[in-house]
Amino acid sequence: RFGLAEEKDQVGVVTGLAYTSVGGELLNIEALRLPGKGRMKTTGKLGDVMKESIDAASSYVRSIAPEIGVKPPKFDKLDIHVHVPDGATPKDGPSAGLAMTTAIVSVLTGIPVRKDIAMTGEVSLRGNAMPIGGLKEKLLAALRGGIKTVLIPEENVKDLADIPDNVKEGLEIIPVTHASEVLEHALTKKPEPIEWDQEAEDAAAAEAALRKGSDDGAGAVTH
Amino acid sequence: RFGLAEEKDQVGVVTGLAYTSVGGELLNIEALRLPGKGRMKTTGKLGDVMKESIDAASSYVRSIAPEIGVKPPKFDKLDIHVHVPDGATPKDGPSAGLAMTTAIVSVLTGIPVRKDIAMTGEVSLRGNAMPIGGLKEKLLAALRGGIKTVLIPEENVKDLADIPDNVKEGLEIIPVTHASEVLEHALTKKPEPIEWDQEAEDAAAAEAALRKGSDDGAGAVTH
Amino acid sequence: RFGLAEEKDQVGVVTGLAYTSVGGELLNIEALRLPGKGRMKTTGKLGDVMKESIDAASSYVRSIAPEIGVKPPKFDKLDIHVHVPDGATPKDGPSAGLAMTTAIVSVLTGIPVRKDIAMTGEVSLRGNAMPIGGLKEKLLAALRGGIKTVLIPEENVKDLADIPDNVKEGLEIIPVTHASEVLEHALTKKPEPIEWDQEAEDAAAAEAALRKGSDDGAGAVTH
Amino acid sequence: RFGLAEEKDQVGVVTGLAYTSVGGELLNIEALRLPGKGRMKTTGKLGDVMKESIDAASSYVRSIAPEIGVKPPKFDKLDIHVHVPDGATPKDGPSAGLAMTTAIVSVLTGIPVRKDIAMTGEVSLRGNAMPIGGLKEKLLAALRGGIKTVLIPEENVKDLADIPDNVKEGLEIIPVTHASEVLEHALTKKPEPIEWDQEAEDAAAAEAALRKGSDDGAGAVTH
Amino acid sequence: RFGLAEEKDQVGVVTGLAYTSVGGELLNIEALRLPGKGRMKTTGKLGDVMKESIDAASSYVRSIAPEIGVKPPKFDKLDIHVHVPDGATPKDGPSAGLAMTTAIVSVLTGIPVRKDIAMTGEVSLRGNAMPIGGLKEKLLAALRGGIKTVLIPEENVKDLADIPDNVKEGLEIIPVTHASEVLEHALTKKPEPIEWDQEAEDAAAAEAALRKGSDDGAGAVTH
Amino acid sequence: RFGLAEEKDQVGVVTGLAYTSVGGELLNIEALRLPGKGRMKTTGKLGDVMKESIDAASSYVRSIAPEIGVKPPKFDKLDIHVHVPDGATPKDGPSAGLAMTTAIVSVLTGIPVRKDIAMTGEVSLRGNAMPIGGLKEKLLAALRGGIKTVLIPEENVKDLADIPDNVKEGLEIIPVTHASEVLEHALTKKPEPIEWDQEAEDAAAAEAALRKGSDDGAGAVTH
Numbered sequence A, B, C, D, E, F: 001r002f003g004l005a006e007e008k009d010q011v012g013v014v015t016g017l018a019y020t021s022v023g024g025e026l027l028n029i030e031a032l033r034l035p036g037k038g039r040m041k042t043t044g045k046l047g048d049v050m051k052e053s054i055d056a057a058s059s060y061v062r063s064i065a066p067e068i069g070v071k072p073p074k075f076d077k078l079d080i081h082v083h084v085p086d087g088a089t090p091k092d093g094p095s096a097g098l099a100m101t102t103a104i105v106s107v108l109t110g111i112p113v114r115k116d117i118a119m120t121g122e123v124s125l126r127g128n129a130m131p132i133g134g135l136k137e138k139l140l141a142a143l144r145g146g147i148k149t150v151l152i153p154e155e156n157v158k159d160l161a162d163i164p165d166n167v168k169e170g171l172e173i174i175p176v177t178h179a180s181e182v183l184e185h186a187l188t189k190k191p192e193p194i195e196w197d198q199e200a201e202d203a204a205a206a207e208a209a210l211r212k213g214s215d216d217g218a219g220a221v222t223h
């Protein structure tokens, strides 16, 4: 099953696309959410650039927490583990950034990812979709792996001219300029935003701390 | 006794299978659970890929805690030490992932592992059994070491064609696609699942904290 | 859109100027502010000197917190993430110091940065603007990228003699000697200073702690 | 006195046996127990494999704490320092594992180690005694150093055939299969086991915390 | 302005003297004091020996805290950042120790440093001024940079014989044997010592803790 | 003054003896005690073996705390900084162990070290004085530096045969077998031991915690 599209929609499981000297390959990215302390764990022999792309994806997601229905303090109470099998193959580069973003949003919201979609694209800290290399090899790998839809950065549309017709016919190729578009396409349902006013929350917390402090053993006694 | 099957069913002791340039070998994996703070310690001259496979196994097990009868907060109160003797021989690679998963589940549940079973297979973060190399050498080592049953990834079944008949006759070879099947075969009894509702637990904890806070030294006295 | 001026004024997004062996380039610096514990995270394959320049910028900004309307204790409750795409290209050197300073002030104050301005210059711990190399290539990149105004260190004014006339006519080039001038030019509005007396704050906190301590469950009741 | 047997039975002082390219040597292992936080410090230019063997010994000892009369929570309140003089000579390998186990048990229980005994053998996480190399050179060093009794792993008994008769006559050589046998031979008295029921302890602690919580300033007073 | 004397007396800004293969140079050392936790941050591409010289300077200053009017507990509530521009030039060696000492004392006391003074000399943990190399080149750089007064270690007085007369006439050269002399010359006013009795402070703190403990919610009520 | 005996008896200042390819040298070891958290800081370009010798010395001193009049909990409230000028010369080896022990005891007790004494010798974790190399060169350096008395390990007495008569006549050379002898010779007065019963202290602390717990807000009210 390795190197093929997933068999069902799953939470935290995203198909990225890798490009190596021997061609394109599907990346079966797996993310888990565990009770914890806001830590990010990464495994799968990932290089520094890929690890940084996960950091950038993670900060971007934290910055849009209320838009995906997640209260910001929740991040301090969970750890996220991102693993990219197989464990023996080195992987690097920033081009799985949009896929990492999707995996993180999926585990935070509990919304599954569509099994027949793959994606490639660097993500910036603001969620911008940035161009990648090896588009042709990646699309070939997607087709070979049974993928139906591929999300690519808008800035790579110019490279589609070099892609064989059968590949373009066998895949729905959707250009995106921002991670928010990726989430719309890849998640099986749309997250529901919540209201969140950090200033108000801080004020309420300070107020509560104050009240607790002044009450602390105050021994208010009425007769 | 080194390089041979265990003499009795033990908690935390699992037989993996290694494959080196000089042939296959039994890996006598040992795990211990100690009072602690949720840390994982690994010893035995393990390479980075093997350490990451232990991380992946550990996160997978945490993600299924209630299914094996373990309350998630328990993880914060214990450390797990995984050791792979002998201490002087370097070991690496992801193929002991299923064995690490089994060792960790065994120490968490206190359920012993069958002494006459060995296993090979990478584990993904979702518990998927992933294919490995060196199947022939590993099976030969298992036979030589007195093992009765070997669990292998389903995706390696195709490699059985190259295995000598005497090996296939001397061992019960069971293909698996997921860690849950491994646990069923390897543990001497089935863990009993518990109910666990993280949201409810969080709410109860928040409630308790609130009550404690407002009570704190309140000294409400009526006359 | 990579390598071009931004399309709108944004919080935390600053255009720096890089100079490599193949010419000048725009640096699209992105900063985010997240709830946290006073940590600085940096990504984008940044070298040690660039990371240190971010540290210097950050300490300078902390030292002027009240002047930009930020209460010093606020720093302990947030993390700042600075990312410089693209993630695969190594970047180094101290010359983005003024741009980093601007990005950090922008995320702390919530004041957007003018989209058509770029800047180059090392920043000292006191906010001094220090000279940089590659001015010609940087100005060419700014012009090419659609930038209108470029801030340069006063000490680099002497290098303007070597700059082609069309570049000097196509750009407003403003020499600066200090980060405070940079902020005046680059932010879309001026931060409002606050009063802050650290000694008084410390004394008040000590007083509060003392009062809380002696009250702690004291329940002094007279009838 | 270096390279000779100890002059008196001491707590935490164990004689191991090393094997280098220039022959065998006594290892005068020293352990100290200090008030602390459960940390292990090691000095004496120890290589990674020897440090890991100390980790394995330490975890094994923690796992048998009640059997040697030590309450498990005690480990969190002390540090152990293991030093192997002389400080300038690099030392490595797993074969001092049984000796490290003995040193750690000695400092925890306060029971001295017999001065005229030496030992060699890797220890597994379960306390198994595992075979070592260089038996002949080690036994020669023991004899030369005035040692009376040497503990060796059972699996090395086969190597005794190559040992000169005068060595076998000058030393009492005792094969062992497990660390528990080592402790019986090496300690000057047997540790007294205690009863320890971790579940019961946890429950009691939880109960106490609860009671303290609900009492916290409750001051329930009825008239 | 880089490589020149400062334009005004400033807190935390000290002129050191460096000596490289291409001659002497002014080091414009900058120090900042920030609310924090007793950490020392250093930037400016400093080598390990220079970082250690900052550590030694810092410990020396902590050891004389009451003599410069600083209560020792204050150190736990602030961080100090020492930066040596420019950020791209590697700097190393112990000879800026006296300058680092001066910068740290200046930020702790808030007393400015004289702008027309430069200094060179290693500092020992006791504040002793230790000899340095490259005196001639350093003095030349000082003269060139507009410095009026240079402090040098007493043990370097013998090297003055090799210094050209115009340099010795253009600079006031003051030999020092101890950091306390440096502070007298370099600070614009003398710090006022305070009384500090650590034993008494500890006893008072223990007493307060005890009182708070026994009072905690004691609710002593008399009618 | 560098390379010469000290001018007065000082707390924390000990003269060690180094031996390099170019001969012997005095090591002017400096130690400071600072309010802190039980950390050891070392500076002066020290190699790993010398750092480990400081660790061993430190643990030995902690293990004899009551014998030198120091309550063990005191260690958690102070940091010790050991510096060996000059900062630019690399230093390594275990032979300053006895000197480090003396420096640490001196700063803990506040008892000065005799200015005209030097010492060489590795220290074991039990305080044993262990043999060193380069005795001749070290003694020559001591004589040259104005030292009156040199402490050497008993096991080095055999090397005195090779020492020129004038050196042996110019120095009082005292062989020692244990750090306790070193302290007797080197400190200007003998530390006064205290009684310390760790078990009793622990029990008292537990008792106090219990009492505080049950009192916590108990609101005992009598009418």
Ligand SMILES: [Ca+2]
Pocket: A086, A089
């Ligand atoms: Ca592969």
Ligand SMILES: [Ca+2]
Pocket: A175, A176, A177, A181
């Ligand atoms: Ca689109």
Ligand SMILES: [Ca+2]
Pocket: B086, B089
């Ligand atoms: Ca082996």
Ligand SMILES: [Ca+2]
Pocket: B175, B176, B177, B181
């Ligand atoms: Ca199956």
Ligand SMILES: [Ca+2]
Pocket: C086, C089
């Ligand atoms: Ca690029």
Ligand SMILES: [Ca+2]
Pocket: C175, C176, C177, C181
């Ligand atoms: Ca200007």
Ligand SMILES: [Ca+2]
Pocket: D086, D089
């Ligand atoms: Ca030796």
Ligand SMILES: [Ca+2]
Pocket: D175, D176, D177, D181
């Ligand atoms: Ca036996």
Ligand SMILES: [Ca+2]
Pocket: E086, E089
């Ligand atoms: Ca320069």
Ligand SMILES: [Ca+2]
Pocket: E175, E176, E177, E181
């Ligand atoms: Ca003087």
Ligand SMILES: [Ca+2]
Pocket: F086, F089
């Ligand atoms: Ca020197």
Ligand SMILES: [Ca+2]
Pocket: F175, F176, F177, F181
């Ligand atoms: Ca003696």
